[in-house]
Amino acid sequence: MTTAVEAAERSLLWSHDALGLHAIADSAGSVRLGAPGQDWDSLLPLVEVTLTGHGRTWSGERFIDSAIGGRLTHRGHETVQDEGGQCTTIRLADPVTGLAADITLRTRPGAGFLRSQVRLVNEGSAPLRLESVSTLALGGIVDAGGALDGLTLHWADNDWLAECRWRHAAFRDHIVSLNRSAHGHEGRGCFERYSQGSWSTGRHLPIAALTDQAGRAWLWQVESSAGWRYETGEREGAAYVALFGPDDAHHQWRETLEPGQEFTTVPAVLVGARAGGLDAAFGELTAYRRRTRRGHPDHTALPVIYNDYMNTLMGDPTTDKLMPLIEAAGSAGAEVFVIDAGWYDDDAQGWWDAVGAWDASASRFPGGIQQVLDAIRSHGMTPGLWLEPEVVGVRSPLARTLPDEAFFRRGGVRVTEHGRHHLDLRHPAARAHLDRVVDRIVGDWGVGYLKLDYNVNIGPGTEHGAESAGAGLLGHHRAHLDWLGSLLDRHPGLVLENCASGGLRMDHAQLAVVQLQSTSDQQDPLRYPPIAAAAATAVTPEQAAVWAYPQPHFSLDEIAFTLTGALSGRIHLSGFLDRMNAEQFELVRSAVSVYKAIRSEIPDSRPFWPLGLPSWEDTWIASGRRGDAATWLTLWRRGQANDERGGVPRPRDRGGADDSTRAFTISHLRGADLRPMLLYPATSDATALWDPAEGQLTVSLPRPDTAVLLRLGAAPTARGREA
Structure with missing residues (x-):
């Protein structure tokens, strides 16, 4: 228990009134983050690090209580103001290994978020082998009564066709009371969620929260496509949260720092709400996401998109099939027309394991694909195409002409998954190939929209030389984001959609660069509502692409049902509109008209859920948007x-x-x-x-x-x- 003398010997390094948090250093230089008045022992060291040879002081499933975290001491700090807000860097060092840790805390006055990132530098004389590094660690979380019994834990499962499935349980259902005073130790377990392989959200969203009965909420998000983990548990009678990027135990990530070398973690953000519960916290997280993404006109223009795939052509486009759909989509009010998968397919054995060159099929488009693209433009729409840029089919000529080093490899063997190899965008040949493809499609063909899909989970990553597979995946992830940014630099009007078999790579690292996110591949309109309603927990409403696929065999209620779910986000229209009768078609056109009338207010709105976040089985589902005007x-x-x-x-x-x-x-x-x-x-x-x-x-x-x-x-x- 903290004594009055110990409390008086502490120094304030950073504080944020809106969050009710501060960073303080004790007389020995240890720095911790928490709320004023909290017991020091319930707080965590500001950075938790495990190295080979320097593990934890209490063994178990938890990645806190690291030996190095306990030794890191304050050696300086500074706060600067820039156009992004307030940025505080707290510099720490371990006297035993020579590891330096600079943690950057970024926020804005009055805003309820804290973004964190850690930079490690080996200032010692021997190599250091990193196994895990926290991006943000916070302890001392209690309910309004100062205990844990009133806390509720919220997390989201995520799967193909079943994205954004939020669950909740009492904190004590997962972190049981062990009577610490009887044992003299904390528990060894925790509640954890983590990614597996290259689908960052293939199992769970990297987002979770703690709430209490007084309406307070602590919501967090890890921003990584290349491995992430969070944990929460009990420490000295209070809850804690620790956020990580990839680690050795879960992602085969290890990083060796030679003397003078450095490593920077993936970012993470903590959002706090003193009232309003999850709705208020997600509103603040939505505002944060808007502040931290790359600016683009699409974020406010919100054009209506027609895509030929879902429940329609399903990867089998031809000139004859597309022409009536183009005319109907234009008449319905669509402003972008996307030709989805199959436009490159000229292979008698199918295209799945032969992709990579991304040349238009001559047999599918006898008059050339330009004829179809021109038809799209003639109906007042921007043409779009589907690509899966990071893969090369095993039967593609590129699998033989690109160097081995341009692909993911493990143990010196090229990785193959579901008939595909995976490009490593750190290699100049891989990047040059994709630059040529995109510059041809966008620059020469005049395509203004690219749907970028990602349909394989390639596993833990790639090994280049002595690097670990997880480090290779993180390196590719960062190169991939850089490549996406370079496309937008060269083609500022280009719109990029992020897709991974729907929402299996739906993380803010991607969404801070691209303009839209496919929320699901779900083909049953009755199963889409819980996905559409909860999508705003993972992505801003104006980036959340929701399928609306009315069909001529649908009743009027069914047509309206599938269209309504897309009207408060981004419309991804599909369906055989050309085969509808006048009454059906007017119902589609009226939905598009309503959307165009309200869309200017969506980019400033914040989501809320009057019935709470939906369950997969709910009969009634409610999703709201709170704007300035309505x-x-x-x-x-x-x-x-x-x-x-x-x-x-x-x-x-x-x-x-x-x-x-x-x-x-x-x-x-x-x-x-x-x-x-x-x-x-x-x-x-x-x-x-x-x-x-x-x-x-x-x-x-x-x-x-x-x-x-x-x-x-x-x-x-x-x-x-x-x-």
């Missing part, structure tokens, strides 16, 4: 699934015989005199009643498997009717 609410009501649709029961929130009405509390509008306006679809029989005193909206959707977009404001800004 609040929008997307509501889905799903009925019981049936075997014909391949569904499963949805038991979690099943109502009684009549599940047609729900009430939603919208706290930030309590007391407001407003009218709920139905923006889409006009065919809905929905009704909505607002109670300003309670801040409660009661909505009825009389038919299952229907969805609506409502506007809550003083007056409508788009075509709609009072609900």
Whole structure:
């Protein structure tokens, strides 16, 4: 327990009022991050590092309590103001190994976020072999009563076709009370989540949170496509959070620093909210993501995109198939038309394991692909193409002409996964090849949109010489981001979409560079709502591409259902629009018109969830956008699934015989005199009643498997009717 004398001997190095955090050094020079008044022993060393030969002082699953972390001492700090905000660097050093650690804490006055990154330098005389390095470590987290029993843990599972599946549990369900006083030691375990291989979000999102019953929230995000891990657990009666990039135990990452060499960790961010819970924290994280990404006109223009793939051509485009779709998409109001996979396929054995050259197929486009691209432009749309740039099929000529060093290798053998090799973009031949491809497609063909897919998990990485596989993956990841940035430097109007079999590489490292993110490959419109609703936890709304694939065999309710989910983010329109009757087509066109009327307000909006983050099985799902002028609410009501649709029961929130009405509390509008306006679809029989005193909206959707977009404001800004 901290004594008054010990507390008086501490020095304040950094503080942030909005977060309620400060960094302090004790009389021995140890630096820790926490809230004022917290017990020193519950806090963590500012940086946790394990080296080969210098592990932890208490063995277990936790990566805290490192010997080096405990020895790192303060040797200086400085704070500077720049256009990005306030930047404080705290310099630490280990007297035993000569390892120096400079941690950079970046924030803005009044903002509720803290971004951290650590730079390590070997100032000693012997090589140092890194095995793990924390980017951010924070202890002393307790509930409003100063304990742990009121904390709730939130995390997100992520999978192909099932992205952004948030879960929650009491903190004590995972970190049980062990009665430390009876044993004299902390526990050995923790709650951890980490990535596996090159799909950074193939298992989980690198985002999680702790909340308490008073509405406080601590939300964190690791920004890496090349390995990440977070852990939370108990230390001296309080919770802690430690955020890491790749490490040896989980990612085969090791980095040897010769004397004078350095290494910089991946970034991470901590967001704090003193009230408002997860909604407030995700609102702050959304604002942070906007501040830290590369600027681009697409972030405010939000053009409507038609893509020929989903439930439509499915990788089989030809001139004859595309021409009627182009005309229909243009008539519906699309502004970008993307030819997805297959446009390069001239191989009788199929294209999957033969890709790499990215030349247009002569058999698919007898008049040349330029004929189709010109047709897209003639209908007022920007042409786009699909690419999978980081892979080369095993049957591609490039697999033989590019040098071995241009590919991922392990143990001296070229890595093969699902019929593909993987390029290492640190190699000049690999990068030059892709530069030629993109400059031809964009510069010569006039393509203005590239969907960049990534359909293999290549495993832990690549070994070049003595480097570890995980270090090779991190090196490629950083080279890949640099390459993406160079494309935008050379082609400033180009729009890049990030895709990895949907949302399997949906991390902020990618999204700080590219303009859009494919949220899923999910083809069942009834299973898409929980993905669409929760996508804003992983990506800003204006970057979240949600599929809307109406079909001529759909009912009007089904058409409206698939379209409604995309209206508060980015529309990825698909479907055989050319085969629809007039009534169906007008329902599509009206959705696009509504979107164009409200899209200018999306880039400044913040997400919220009146029913909480959705569960996969929920029948009612609600996703909101809080803007300066109005609040929008997307509501889905799903009925019981049936075997014909391949569904499963949805038991979690099943109502009684009549599940047609729900009430939603919208706290930030309590007391407001407003009218709920139905923006889409006009065919809905929905009704909505607002109670300003309670801040409660009661909505009825009389038919299952229907969805609506409502506007809550003083007056409508788009075509709609009072609900």
